[in-house]
Amino acid sequence: MIAVPGFLLSLLVAMVLSGSGLAAGVKAKAEVSCAATAKSLEYDCAIKLSDQRSGAALTGVDVTVGADMPSMPMAHNVKPVKAVPDSAAGTYRARILLEMHGDWAVKVDLAGPVRDRIVKSMRFEPKP
């Protein structure tokens, strides 16, 4: 029985130490703007990614876009959708379907050559 917590703690230590300790060379910066589409609660989001340090556009990155309602974390969220590269370098597009209007934390997850997460607080309101 004692072996169980021992194993779990050693797993924890191993995991904590397993990080390479190397700070990723790139720190991503994102500009996100979303516009309502004809479909109710669907938004077309344009994402512009760049390296915060050098300002260079981030290309060839796997981008997924999700969203959480901060006042109800995990209760109301958007299943992450894959963003597709747009015409300009470092720009991507994704369509997200919200559950309701209001304040959302839009999460842009980067994978591949750059691994990072950018969170943007955005208010989505019905079309006037």
Added chain:
Amino acid sequence: MDDHLIGIVSNIGVISFVALSAYLLLLTGEISFGQQAFFAIGAYTSGIVTAMWQLPFALGLGAGAATGAAAALLVGLPTLRLHGLQFAIATLAFAEAVRILFELFRYQIVRDGELVGPNGIEGFRNIRYIFENDVSATEFMLIIYGLLGATLFGLFLLERSRLGTAFRMIGEDDLLAATQGVAVVPVKLTAACLAGTIAGLGGGLYAHLTTYVEPAIFDVMLGVHSLAYGLIGGLGTAFGPLLGVVIDIGLLESTRWFAGYRMIVFGGLVAVLLIVRPRGLLDEQLVHRIRRAVRRRPRPSPANDTVLGKELS
């Protein structure tokens, strides 16, 4: 597992901490609507330690757990003499006070040419430990479940100790427990501190999992959910609240077609469940029956072996 599934499983693990925290207080008979406050304190503290002060992750988690415990001690001293509804309202008031304090809390430093740290209502972004240290989503999920396993094991030992018995005695009838020599207030204070520690630890993990926190996350909704987990899953064992979390998040994730109405459906299901099983799915009676059934399982005895051995020969 894909990243989305890893995210859901990690969320279940992290929210289990706040569920276990509320469960510990439920054992002593107290209903707390305020465990999200200690979760928030742990989240902000550990974020400050790793993202701003650049100290190791383990230290950040330890600091989150310690501040959660310290805050629980401070709140417990004046409130644990209250009972029932009064205690529940006091914890709710405290949690709302903490949330509003975080809306006013600004403490930022410049890192990499960018301001980092809590910024009032906008929250605390860029808690990027997992990205800066190349910890994968799977590795972080294993860290969460490693710590959750250790916490569960601790609770397993606690429930078999004199202290755990005292918790349940107070939960049944604190007056009767006092006549049996249980020091009710110190024992309840111990439960509150342990609950604060668990919630603070969970908060630290949450901040590093999501990389951002903001006061709106820690509102009464999270408190109600954390309480509901124990009541849905059952109060007979520490696995009850975990079952509650799995049902809650699992159900919410599997009923996406209800879209914005999911919470209404979920609320209805919880109400029905509580009418049918008032002390949750894994209540004390069921846990007792399971334990008895496990103990009844026949074991091969040396006498039987000898008889069989003779028959074969």
